[in-house]
Amino acid sequence: MISDKMMGFVRSxxxxxxxxxxxxxxxxxHGAENVYDFSLGNPNVxxxxxxxxxxxxxxxxxxxxxLHGYPNNAGFEDVRLALANYSNKIHNTDYxxxxxxxxxxxxxxxxIIFKSILNPNDEVIVFTPYFGEYKAYISNxxxxxxxxxxxxxxxxxxxxxxxxKITNKTKAVIINTPNNPTGVIYSAETLEKLANILNKKQEExxxxxxxxxxxxxxxxxxxxxxxxxxxxxYDNTFIAYSYSKSLSLPGExxxxxxxxxxxxxxDNVIAALSVANRxxxxxxxxxxxxxxxxxxxxxxxxxxxxKKNRDTLYDMITELGYECVKPDxxxxxxxxxxxxxxxxxxxxxxEFRLLVVPGSTFGCPGHxxxxxxxxxxxxxxxxxxxxALKEKFSR
Amino acid sequence: MISDKMMGFVRSxxxxxxxxxxxxxxxxxHGAENVYDFSLGNPNVxxxxxxxxxxxxxxxxxxxxxLHGYPNNAGFEDVRLALANYSNKIHNTDYxxxxxxxxxxxxxxxxIIFKSILNPNDEVIVFTPYFGEYKAYISNxxxxxxxxxxxxxxxxxxxxxxxxKITNKTKAVIINTPNNPTGVIYSAETLEKLANILNKKQEExxxxxxxxxxxxxxxxxxxxxxxxxxxxxYDNTFIAYSYSKSLSLPGExxxxxxxxxxxxxxDNVIAALSVANRxxxxxxxxxxxxxxxxxxxxxxxxxxxxKKNRDTLYDMITELGYECVKPDxxxxxxxxxxxxxxxxxxxxxxEFRLLVVPGSTFGCPGHxxxxxxxxxxxxxxxxxxxxALKEKFSR
Numbered sequence: 001m002i003s004d005k006m007m008g009f010v011r012s013x014x015x016x017x018x019x020x021x022x023x024x025x026x027x028x029x030h031g032a033e034n035v036y037d038f039s040l041g042n043p044n045v046x047x048x049x050x051x052x053x054x055x056x057x058x059x060x061x062x063x064x065x066x067l068h069g070y071p072n073n074a075g076f077e078d079v080r081l082a083l084a085n086y087s088n089k090i091h092n093t094d095y096x097x098x099x100x101x102x103x104x105x106x107x108x109x110x111x112i113i114f115k116s117i118l119n120p121n122d123e124v125i126v127f128t129p130y131f132g133e134y135k136a137y138i139s140n141x142x143x144x145x146x147x148x149x150x151x152x153x154x155x156x157x158x159x160x161x162x163x164x165k166i167t168n169k170t171k172a173v174i175i176n177t178p179n180n181p182t183g184v185i186y187s188a189e190t191l192e193k194l195a196n197i198l199n200k201k202q203e204e205x206x207x208x209x210x211x212x213x214x215x216x217x218x219x220x221x222x223x224x225x226x227x228x229x230x231x232x233x234y235d236n237t238f239i240a241y242s243y244s245k246s247l248s249l250p251g252e253x254x255x256x257x258x259x260x261x262x263x264x265x266x267d268n269v270i271a272a273l274s275v276a277n278r279x280x281x282x283x284x285x286x287x288x289x290x291x292x293x294x295x296x297x298x299x300x301x302x303x304x305x306x307k308k309n310r311d312t313l314y315d316m317i318t319e320l321g322y323e324c325v326k327p328d329x330x331x332x333x334x335x336x337x338x339x340x341x342x343x344x345x346x347x348x349x350x351e352f353r354l355l356v357v358p359g360s361t362f363g364c365p366g367h368x369x370x371x372x373x374x375x376x377x378x379x380x381x382x383x384x385x386x387x388a389l390k391e392k393f394s395r
Numbered sequence: 396m397i398s399d400k401m402m403g404f405v406r407s408x409x410x411x412x413x414x415x416x417x418x419x420x421x422x423x424x425h426g427a428e429n430v431y432d433f434s435l436g437n438p439n440v441x442x443x444x445x446x447x448x449x450x451x452x453x454x455x456x457x458x459x460x461x462l463h464g465y466p467n468n469a470g471f472e473d474v475r476l477a478l479a480n481y482s483n484k485i486h487n488t489d490y491x492x493x494x495x496x497x498x499x500x501x502x503x504x505x506x507i508i509f510k511s512i513l514n515p516n517d518e519v520i521v522f523t524p525y526f527g528e529y530k531a532y533i534s535n536x537x538x539x540x541x542x543x544x545x546x547x548x549x550x551x552x553x554x555x556x557x558x559x560k561i562t563n564k565t566k567a568v569i570i571n572t573p574n575n576p577t578g579v580i581y582s583a584e585t586l587e588k589l590a591n592i593l594n595k596k597q598e599e600x601x602x603x604x605x606x607x608x609x610x611x612x613x614x615x616x617x618x619x620x621x622x623x624x625x626x627x628x629y630d631n632t633f634i635a636y637s638y639s640k641s642l643s644l645p646g647e648x649x650x651x652x653x654x655x656x657x658x659x660x661x662d663n664v665i666a667a668l669s670v671a672n673r674x675x676x677x678x679x680x681x682x683x684x685x686x687x688x689x690x691x692x693x694x695x696x697x698x699x700x701x702k703k704n705r706d707t708l709y710d711m712i713t714e715l716g717y718e719c720v721k722p723d724x725x726x727x728x729x730x731x732x733x734x735x736x737x738x739x740x741x742x743x744x745x746e747f748r749l750l751v752v753p754g755s756t757f758g759c760p761g762h763x764x765x766x767x768x769x770x771x772x773x774x775x776x777x778x779x780x781x782x783a784l785k786e787k788f789s790r
Contacts, residue, residue: 001603001660002667003514003536010663013670042465051463052454055683059447068446068644070437104499104648104677111676119398136674141398208396249463251682253499265396268405272397275408279531281506282499286681287646288450 009136023355030353036382038370039355041180041331045301045373047248054295058288068287073278074270075102075256075290082294083256091229094261101273102285104253106216108277109240110137113212113257114172115280116272118143122171124212127157129334129364131180131214143171150364155182155325155334159193166201172210173198175230178217181362181369182334183310183327185221188228195234202236208264211237216255219246219300221329222307235262243293245331248301254289306331309372313379317370320383320390331373334359338393342368348392352385404531418750425748431777433765434750436575436726440696440768442643449690453683463682468673469665470497470651470685477689478651486624489656496668497680499648501611503672504635505532508607508652509567510675511667513538517566519607522552524729524759526575526609538566545759550577550720550729554588561596567605568593570625573612576757576764577729578705578722580616583623590629597631603659606632611650614641614695616724617702630657638688640726643696649684701726704767708774712765715778715785726768729754733788737763743787747780 002010019039026035058067074080077097084095093099103109118124120142126134128150138145148161157175175194177186186194198209213230218241221227231237242255257273259266277284284290310333314326317335324335337345342358342365349356349368359367372379397405414434421430453462469475472492479490488494498504513519515537521529523545533540543556552570570589572581581589593604608625613636616622626632637650652668654661672679679685705728709721712730719730732740737753737760744751744763754762767774 002511002663005514006511006667006671007663009670009674010666013673014666040465044460047459047463052459055454056451059450064442064447065439065643068442068646070435070645104681107673107678108676116397116401119400133674137676140674248460250465251463251679253678253681268397268402271405271409272401275404276401278408278502279404279528279535280675281503281532282677283502283648284646286499286648286684288683289681 005139019355022350026350026353033381035353035355036378036385037355038372038374038382039357041371041373042250043245043248043301043331043373044375045248045305048296048299048301050296050299051247051249051292054292055288057295058291062291067291071284071287071290072274073284074274075100075285076287079290079294082297086297087258091232093231095258098270099259099261101257101270101277102290103255103257103277104282104285105244105255106214106240106242107133107137108253108282109242109255109257110134110212110214111140112273112276112280112282113238113240114138114141114143115276116269117171117210119171121169123167123169125162125165125170125173126363127175129155129181129359129362129367130174131176132361132363134174144169146170147363152367153325155179155184156186156190157194159190159197162194163197163201166197166209168205168207170201170207170209172212174212174214176214178221178327178329180217180330181332181357181359182325183330183332184325185225185227185328191228191230191233198234198236208236212240213237214240216242216245217330220303220306220331222303222310223328225328231258231260235260236264246300247296252286252289254285254293306373309374309376309379312376313370313372316379316383317386320387321394322386322390331371333370333372334367335370337366337368338390340366342366349389352388354382354385354389400534414750417745421745421748428776430748430750431773431780432750433767433769433777434752436766436768437645438640438643438696438726438768439770440643440700443691443694443696445691445694446642446644446687449687450683452690453686457686462686466679466682466685467669468679469669470495470680471682474685474689477692481692482653486627488626490653493665494654494656496652496665496672497685498650498652498672499677499680500639500650501609501635501637502528502532503648503677504637504650504652505529505607505609506535507668507671507675507677508633508635509533509536509538510671511664512566512605516564518562518564520557520560520565520568521758522570524550524576524754524757524762525569526571527756529569539564541565542758547762548720550574550579551581551585552589554585554592557589558592558596561592561604563600563602565596565602565604567607569607569609571609573616573722573724575612575725576727576752576754577720578725578727579720580620580622580723586623586625586628593629593631603631607635608632609635611637611640612725615698615701615726617698617705618723620723626653626655630655631659641695642691647681647684649680649688701768704769704771704774707771708765708767711774711778712781715782716789717781717785726766728765728767729762730765732761732763733785735761737761744784747783749777749780749784
């Protein structure tokens with residue numbers, strides 16, 4: 001009785017749900033501490049204590065009818081202004097409150113962007129491997145996903161293939177840096193080349209091509225680098241931002257869209273995002289969380305915890321003989337699977353109480369994702385299992 | 396550059412936005428206290444103080460990683476169980492945690508219901524007058540809205556016309572009691588007749604017809620009545636519930652879907668709702684608010700404030716000569732406009748600093764909506780304006 005389209009989504013989702021259920025069963029049999037669950041991107045680092053203090057201060061100082069009432073669908077004007085000013089300070093942008101729409105996280109941000117721009121059959125280009133939910137976000141508005149094959153030596157975007165695959169149906173290109181599932185960061189040079197291609201193609205086709213920069217991991221990088229700011233490279237850029245990972249608040253659903261001041265058709269785009277936020281059923285991002293965010297713009301989770309996890313796990317598995325690009329950000333490793341069939345490989349990993357996700361889920365077979373947003377002890381204790389898994393496939 | 400479909404929504408939304416902007420301008424010119432804004436359903440009654448206490452208790456007693464982390468997409472299991480048990484106690488239902496999906500309010504609930512059940516061109520029946528957003532919620536999933544003409548003497552649903560308009564393309568019927576914009580409540584007798592028609596038609600066509608009961612105003616009624624519980628009348632019933640009005644929390648976005656235990660294809664429907672919640676970008680309802688709700692299930696805003704507003708305003712305008720059905724719930728009156736053209740009438744009302752919404756917005760011309768979720772003083776002070784407006788059209 002459910003719709004045909006939803007039946008397809010339910011069927012493909014049930015694979016992941018089955019894994020989740022199996023993990024729970026394994027924990028019941030072996031004890032939770034003996035199951036090494038690297039399957040989910042659910043942060044294991046505490047939210048900063050400033051969050052709690054900010055909530056209490058907001059409750060003490062804000063009139064209840066303002067705090068819990070309907071704001072503008074785009075978000076409270078004072079909060080949008082605070083976010084704009086913060087971006088102007090950090091990234092040297094020229095934003096006002098009008099450049100932002102506050103959303104229930106990056107997932108909502110992506111959805112209202114695609115609802116605003118996609119006509120049926122418009123193409124959206126993604127670089128494999130990519131976060132599997134993009135498929136649904138594009139399909140929700142009857143768009144068509146176009147995959148670019150991976151550079152498995154570096155996991156930098158394959159720009160030659162991008163250039164070939166842009167057509168006059170191309171409405172948008174998604175990037176995600178630091179990346180899920182590879183953890184890699186795109187360099188300024190890469191972004192400049194990407195922007196040159198998009199600008200050239202826009203001129204050729206006479207059509208706007210939007211760059212959608214999905215940035216839930218923007219604050220999660222480990223080396224002494226300056227993370228390039230995507231809108232500095234290309235005018236028609238949307239950012240889908242989230243506080244889920246930078247503040248360990250994934251359940252609370254708060255983030256925003258920012259729109260480049262020089263975006264084509266700026267006023268209509270902003271109006272469309274705001275209306276899309278309303279009619280899609282978000283209406284507005286939760287108001288208490290909107291009011292909390294300006295208190296914690298300079299606050300981040302303790303990145304050193306993730307860095308230590310990355311270093312320990314990367315060293316461990318490469319010493320055991322796994323091949324893996326060493327990433328600079330996010331909280332994922334994306335090694336090669338030890339056999340070509342990554343689904344079979346991840347099924348075999350369960351014998352050793354290891355839960356990892358097949359690369360096929362991210363459009364990149366022959367690999368698997370390890371989400372290391374877990375406790376340090378889980379990583380140490382998983383060593384014997386990674387070793388036994390390696391030995392199984394070396395016989 | 397925005398999509399054709401969104402351009403349509405932006406154009407129709409700009410009428411309401413223009414009204415909102417004009418209200419702000421009027422407030423700047425005449426002073427906010429001299430503008431009588433009855434246009435929005437934004438509660439003017441404080442959230443109960445128990446809310447703040449519950450938030451602080453949740454923050455003190457819940458581990459941060461659980462509180463702010465990802466729950467199941469349907470919501471925390473313990474919270475769903477608490478909501479199920481509460482329904483079982485109050486409404487004598489047989490719910491478990493599996494009958495509920497916690498949502499970011501009733502708007503999200505309606506959207507995930509329609510995303511789950513509608514194939515393109517499926518028909519959804521609404522009774523005029525109806526909340527205008529239903530049009531978008533249905534169109535989002537390429538459904539077709541079918542309007543039933545109003546009973547303007549009672550604003551009870553026109554069941555004869557319903558029976559005629561059900562076809563084998565009918566996938567759902569929406570009801571909303573207590574009603575926006577009329578405030579009327581459907582009696583048990585009405586719901587029984589409605590259910591009989593739907594059951595008969597299901598047998599005739601062999602197709603499931605879902606009843607979608609939109610219930611943000613369920614707790615807002617004024618007389619000593621027992622509000623009929625819709626799922627008691629019809630098995631294929633969804634409830635879209637919200638705490639926005641019962642607890643004055645519209646900005647916080649928390650509500651739920653409940654699914655009747657005897658609904659056709661129950662397991663797939665529940666799976667679809669949960670997946671729809673995820674892929675639409677809601678992911679899950681804000682987790683802090685999920686944890687707060689079980690503390691305040693027996694708590695309601697002070698209904699007497701709304702009752703006093705209703706009585707005062709109803710008596711005032713009917714004494715002035717306006718014709719209006721006296722409603723038992725919600726916080727709206729829906730009188731006849733004094734001329735046939737309700738848009739022209741509402742434009743004229745602005746001359747007297749009165750902001751009210753044309754009935755056409757609700758699919759029912761010749762009427763206008765007064766949202767009386769305002770301060771008592773606003774109602775008293777608006778009397779001269781309602782009087783002058785009446786005199787203008789009595790000349």
